[in-house]
Amino acid sequence: MKICRALIITTCLLFSAMGISAESEDVEKLRAEQIKKWGTTGLPKPQILITKADALLKKKIGDQSIKELKELAKSTNKAANYIGYILDQYAAYYRENYKYDFVQKKIAPFHDKYVVISNKLKSFRNQAYFNIGTKLAGSGNDAEAFFYFRDAYRLTSFTDENGDHKGMRYKAEREMLKLLELGDIESFVYWK
Secondary structure, eight states: OHHHHHHHHHHHHHHHHHHHHHHGGGHHHHHHHHHHHHOSSOOOOHHHHHHHHHHHHHSOGGGSOHHHHHHHHHHHHHHHHHHHHHHHHHHHHHHHTTTOHHHHHHHHHHHHHHHHHHHHHHHHHHHHHHHHHHHHHHTTOHHHHHHHHHHHHHTSOSOOOSTTSOOHHHHHHHHHHHHTTOTTSOOOOOOO
16 A cells, blocks of 8 residues: 555656646746746735734724725735745645545645635735725725725635625625615625
8 A cells, every 4th residue: 555655646746747847948937027027125924914914904994094005905915926826836736636635635734724824815905905995985986996895806705604604705795886876786695
């Protein structure tokens, strides 16, 4: 059995390495594009961002400035993307080897830690967009508010597993409908 496992793992790693080398032809070009996109100075520090996001979002919405919220959304999105670059490799390997339970069990804990932190950063981003929309709607800027609510809506997972299942996506949709004076239209809540 141990020989069989070793053979399967070796085969998986060999095929994974072959896939990586086949894709590496444009590695210089891809790296240059990413550096251009994300900049060359500094990297986001997810744990620091989480602490800052917690502090800002615990304030009353009136005490949160739009500038602070925009910076929070930008920085947490950037950090989630960096985490995503690592997570993507775990997810790909996980998918490629879904038939082998022992591989899944070994990979899952590492994969899942990245998923948790990425989702936390994205939830802060989405809350920041929602709060910007709320502030803009409160000041009568309905058109701009709509698109911030739309960002919170479209960037949030479709279903919410928690509580009454009326999470960010639901709340953002309700706000968009309110702005459009279509509040009588029902919103999807959860797969029942």
